[in-house]
Amino acid sequence: MLQAIGLTSTPRRDLPPIVDDLTFEARPGCVTALLGEPGSGKTTALRLMLELEPGRGVTYFRGRPLHRVPQPGREVGVLLGDVPGNPARTVRNQLRMLCAAAGVPASRADTMLEVVGIAGLRDHRLGSLSRAMERRFALAAALLADPCTLLLDEPAAELSSRERTWLYGLLRGHASLGGAVLFTTDDAREAARGADRVVSIEAGRLVADQDAADFARTRLRPRVAVRTPHAARLADVLGREARAARRAVEIVAESGTRLSVYGSNCAEVGEAAFRNGVLVHQLADETGDAGGAGEATAAARPVPQARTEAGTEARAAEARSGDIRAQARIDARAETRAEAGQQVAPEARTTASGGPDSPELPFATRADGWSGGETGRCLSPAPDDVPDGRPGLPVSAVRRVGGPLRPLRYELHRVFGTATPWLTAAVVIAVSALTAVLLARTGAAPRDRMLAAWPAFLPLPPAAIGAGLLGALAFGEEYRYPALAAARGTVPRRLGLLAAKLGVCSALALLIGALALVGDTCAVGLVFGAAPLRAPAQWIIPAASWAGLLAGCAWAGVLASAVFRSTAAGLAAVLAVPVAVVPLVRKVLAEPSAYPADGMVARLRGVSAAHWPPEADRFVLGALRMMTQPVGTALVLSLIVLLCAYGFTGLRSRVRW
Known part of the structure; x- marks a missing residue:
């Protein structure tokens, strides 16, 4: 059960809110449009x-607002906007990543591909899918966690008639299992065909809430669908007979062989075709469009012969009589409500023109804020019930989306779902090997800098830049291609996901750094032999410095992309460490110290709860020396600042009730 109560968007400057006090419900086992x-x-x-x-307002999903649901992905399946995902990712990899986010087995992805009929496209890229296949994939993503409620925004947009039939069949199948389905559309005919209940809104306010049968009877015009190879001749015949009988008949040519006849029935059209010897291939009653009597569908082309002055006069007479009947129904409802103590203001009454088959539904709006459809059902609470003229409903801001239930598995699927890490590693190894060979040839750099491929004019070695790029992609890619839900605007902010991203990115950074060192050593040895590769006497401290630099750059990229919501901003923050922060730190460290820091390791041993062996002193001393270097100090300070900024902008709650 979905219950939307008093939904009101934030008012705009000098304009009414887009959604104004909207209240309705979508029942389980029912498809609502x-x-x-x-x-x-x-x-x-x-x-x-x-x-x-x-x-303002609140929506209850089986009696609970969404922020009270422990696992929203298993409660609500969402389709908003385009397909959520990187176009370079394959269909199967994207669904597997969403499986980890929803906490369901990865095998569920293959099952849903079979359900929506695109199992043969599992290895295709998302960017190569057609519009119809994109919609099928989006439905698979929405149904992945077997949610109780489906919220779909224009799911049938730009689909063929066959695809729409399949789509509505799938939605009815979900509803038949006890689920609630709500989809939006601007096509009245599709709403009547695909839904069990139709909620009509206009300018953000409720107009009517009806069963599909009542909606089709009161809001849609019946028509006769005719298919004949002599469409123009049959249109001329029907127009002449309508003028002779002074009947209101409208004929619309929808294609070369198809006509839609409004204001008649199958018997009259068939008899006219028989009398004039016109061959007819199809003759059926259908539900027409929801426009006025003189309107045609978007794809229709009106036939001028069918619109006669007599027909216009007849339609005007029917409209006048329909006004009288509609006003009589409104007055009767007003008298019934008045007997129950409910006053109806005359200025609040809205009358639609037309008779029983009028394209618009007569409805009355009470002055106290209640609005009723054809059945007189009360749907919105009265604003007079509260002092400020609005229902006593909560006010909420934009809410952060919860993180994946399996963050490590989710992050692994995200990283290896595209060729980006492999391509980055290949480029880094190639550039690093070439730089190491050039440094070895000139002999101007020490051995450690030569093996790290870090000349003095570069702010960072290629491996560190590659690690920072992979870290910046960790959140930057999700801001560009939202993964957990389309058009949500934010990405998950839980600590579990942050820890998974930091761990995976640091592991990738260390792997790239190790491969770069091996590649540099092999390239230098192949070109110059073993002369430049003398065995170092102390290799632990340089190796730890190298690992700390790579992991620090990866972490800086992750945190910066999360704070600034951009891959480019994350990579820029990584490069800003040696370019902007290191000179400031070097200037501070260059100042003489008034007190020496000798014996710091011994003091750390005294305050530490865990007693490490004396042999570990040199490792602690090496770590302290790395941190006191300009690059190390700048990186540590940058990470602290970014972590604080991340905690302030991302981890704090933004819901105000």
Whole structure:
């Protein structure tokens, strides 16, 4: 059960809110359509339900708001906007990553690909999928955790008739298992065909809440669908007979062989075709469009002969009589409510033109804020119930999305879902080997800098830059291609995901650094022999310094991309450490110290709860020496600042109730 109560978006300057006091429900076992013209607030309403848009109101999913649900991904399946994922990632890898986010087995990805009928495309890139296949994949992602509720924004947009039939069949199958389905559309015919209940909104406000059968009867015009090879001749015949009988008949040519006849029935059209010897291949009653009597569908082309002055006069007479009948129904409902103590203001009444088959639904809006459809059902609470004229509903800001349930598995699927780490490693090893050979040829750099391929004019060695790039991609890629849900605007912020990203990126950085060292050694030995490669007397401290530099650059990239929400900003923060921070640190360290720091290792041993052996003193001393170097100090300070900024911008709650 989905219950949306008093949804109201944040007011705009000099303009009303996009969604204004919207209240309705989507029942389990039922497919509900949220119908409205483009710009009527359908997408904003869905974002308010998912707490992705600031505003007022509350939405209950089986009696709980979304932020109270322990695992939202298993409660609500969402389709907002385009397919969530990097276009370079394969269909199967993307679904496996989402499986780790939802906490379901990875085998669920193959199962859902079979369900939506794209198992043969599992190794295709997301960017190569057609529009129809993208929609199938998006539905597989929404159904991945077997949610109870589906929220889909324009799921049938740009789909063929066959694909739409399949889509609505899948939605009805989900509803038949007890799930609730809510989808938005701006096509009244599709809403009537694909939904069990239709909620109509206009300018962000509720217009009607009806069963699909009542909606089709009161809001859609019945028509006769005719398919004939002589469409123009049949249109001329029907137009002449309508003028002779002074009947209101409208004929719309939808294609070369198909006509839609409004204001008639199958018997009349068939008899006219028989009398005039016109061959007919198809003749069926269908539900037409939701426009006025003189409107045609977007793909339709009106036939001028069918629109006669007599038909216009007849339609006007029917409209006038329909106004009288509609006003009589409103007055009757007003009298019934008045007997129950409910006053209806005359200025709040809205009357639609047309008779029983009118394209618009007559409804009444009470002055106290309640609005009822054709059935007179009360849907919105009265604003007079609270002092400020609004329901006493919570006010919420944009909420951070929860992290994946299996963060390490999620991060591994994210990293290795594309060729980026392999390509980065190959480029780093090649550039590092070439730089090491050039440094060995000139002999101007020490052995350690030569093997690290770190000349004096470079701010960082190639391996450190590659590690920073992989770290910047950790969050930057997700901000560019949201992975857990489309159009959510943020990525997960839990500590488990941060720890997984830091661990995976540091491991990749150390691996790239080790491969770069091996590649540099092999390249220098191959070109110059063993002369430049003298065995170092102390290799532990240089190795620890190298590992600390690589891991620190990777961590700086992760934290900076999370704070600044961009891969480029994360990589720039990594490069800013040697370019901007190191000179400042070097200037500070160059100042003479008033007190010596001798004996610091012994003092650390005294304050430490764990007693390490005397042999570990040199390792501690080596670590302290690395931290007191300009690059090490700058990197440590940068990591501390970025971690504090990450905690301030990301980990704090942004929900205000």
